[in-house]
Amino acid sequence: MPDSTPSSARTPRVRFAPSPTGYLHVGSARTFIFNWLFARHTHGTMVLRLDDTDVERNTEASVQSIFEGLRWLGLDWDEEYKQSERLALHRQAAESLFAKGLAYRDFTPAHAGDDNQSSAAQGAWLSNPGMREMSRAESDRRAAAGEPFALRYRVPRGEGRTLQFVDGVYGAQFKLADEIEDFALLRSDGMPTYHLASCADDAGLRITHIIRGQDHLTNTFKHCLIFEGLGVEPPQFAHLPLLVAPDGAKLSKRRHGPVVSVTTYRDAGFLSQAFVNFLCLLGWSPKDDREFMTLDELTDAFTLEGVNRANAVVNFTEEDPFDPKAVWLNAEHIRATPVEELAPRLAPFFEQAGFHPAPEKLLAVTPLIRERIKLLRDAFSAADFFFLDQLPPYDPAELIPQKSDAALARRVLSRALEVLPTVPFNHDALEQALRAAASELGLKAGQAFQPIRVAVCGRKNAPPLFATMAVLGRVTCLERIEQALSSLESFS
C-alpha cells in the first residue's frame, strides 16, 4: 500500500498539529500560517490534526480556544483529524516495529532515575540497563505476567551509521545513530508517545511536507528512524526558526503570559490580516522591500527559500505588550480597509465602552478616525465626543489658544454662534463660513479654530473640524459652543 512516488513529487499535503494544552499561542499561529501559505501557494492540501495524546494535559477548553484562535486568523483547512481517534493506527505501527525487532519492551519503572542530567553526562542514557538485550522469551513472559513496560525503539548501535535528511530551511543534516537514545514509542499505559503517534499519522495521512518549529530539528532523526521502520518514505522536512522574547527565551505561556496568546491581539483590536502579515515577517522575507502585504500577496510570495534560520525576537515589553512593528502594520491595514468594512469591526469596541452607535452614525464617524487609530480598541477614545450626550467640563486653558486670552476665545465663539444657525451643515459650507468669520475677526485659521474645536470636541486634538461638525450636526454644535462660552464667562 505504501506509495512509491517520492513525497517531493506528490501534490503537497501539509499539516498543522497543535496539542491542546492551552490557548493558541503566537508561535503556533505562525507555524499554522506558514503551513497554510505553503499549501495555498502550491495548491496543496491543508490538514488540521489535534495532537491530543497527552491525556494528562489536554483539555476541551483548550481545543475550543485553539479553534477560536484559528477561526479568527481567517485561514481555513481542508481536512481535520483528532489523534486520539487514531489510536488503533498507532498501536498497529508499534506492533509492526516490535514484530520487526525494531522495538523492545522496557520494564524499567517510569521515572526510575530522575537525575537524567547526571546520568546523561555519563553517557548512560542510551538505554536502560538489561532491557535492550533481554531475550524475546523473557520479555514475552514478563509481559504475559502483566508487568508494565514501555516500548522503545531499538536504535542501531555500534554500526557507525549516520542518519541524514535534507531540511528545506536548514539544509543537509547529519547525526550518528549512536548518539540517539532508545526513545519511547509507547508509554507503560499503552498510549503512544508524540514521536510514534506523529509519525504514524503523518504516514497514514500521507503528509508530504512537515513544516514545524525548529525545536523539532534534532527530533527529526528519530522520526526518520520510525518512518524507515514503518517502511514508508519520510516526508520532506522544513523547520522554522523560533519566536523568542526580548530576553532570548523561547516564547512561553508560562513565562510571558497573555502576550503570547493570539486572543490578546484580537481583543486589543488587531485586524487578523495585519497580525498574519506581522507574523510572516518574523523569520521570513519576500526578499524585496515589501512589508505591508495582503494575504494574496503573501500566498503568492511565500516559499521555503525565503525562510530565515535565526530565531526572531518579538519585541514586547511589560508596558507595551505589542511589537511596534505589529502596531504599525495594523494601522496600515486599518487605513487600507474600506469604511463600510471597517465600521462594523469597530462596533464591538464601542459596545465595550457602553455605547451602541447606529450603523449610519458609525459609518459617518469611521472615516474621521480611520487614520488616527492604531488598534481598533483606540476607536472609542478617538471618537467619544460623537457619542457622549454631555461633554465633560471644559478646561478654559484649552479653549484659549496659546499667546491669547479669554476675551479672544469668547469673541470667536460668539461669532460662531451668530454664523452657524444659517450655514448648511456640510464640510464645504462650514469651511467657507468659519474661515470668513476668522478673517473678519482678524485671526489666523489655527487661532480661530481652536476654541471651536475644543468647544465641539472637548479637546485640542481631534479629527478635522468641518467634517466633524457636519457629523455632529447643528444642534449639538450650537449647544456645545454655548456651554463653552458660558464656561468662559467668569474667566479673564
Place this chain on the structure above:
RNA sequence: GGCGCUAUCGUCUAGGGGUUAGGACGUGAGAUUCUCAAUCUCAAAACCCGGGUUCGAUUCCCGGUAGCGCUACCA
C-alpha cells in the same frame, strides 16, 4: 555534560569576495496642515571575536564566544 542550530543597526530583515552595507519599525530634527493623525525630508544607528584562504573579507574555511534547541513513558 553531550549533540545540534544560529550570529548584519535597539527590533524585523536585504545583501554578499571590492557596496557610501540597502529597506522597514521605533527614535530625534524639520516641512506641510485648522489641531491631531497621515504625508514628505533629513539625522543618529549594524556586519560577535580571533585566526586562516585571498591582491582584497562583513561575505568562504577553522576555532572561540554567546544565544537557542534537543538530550522525558511532554509535545
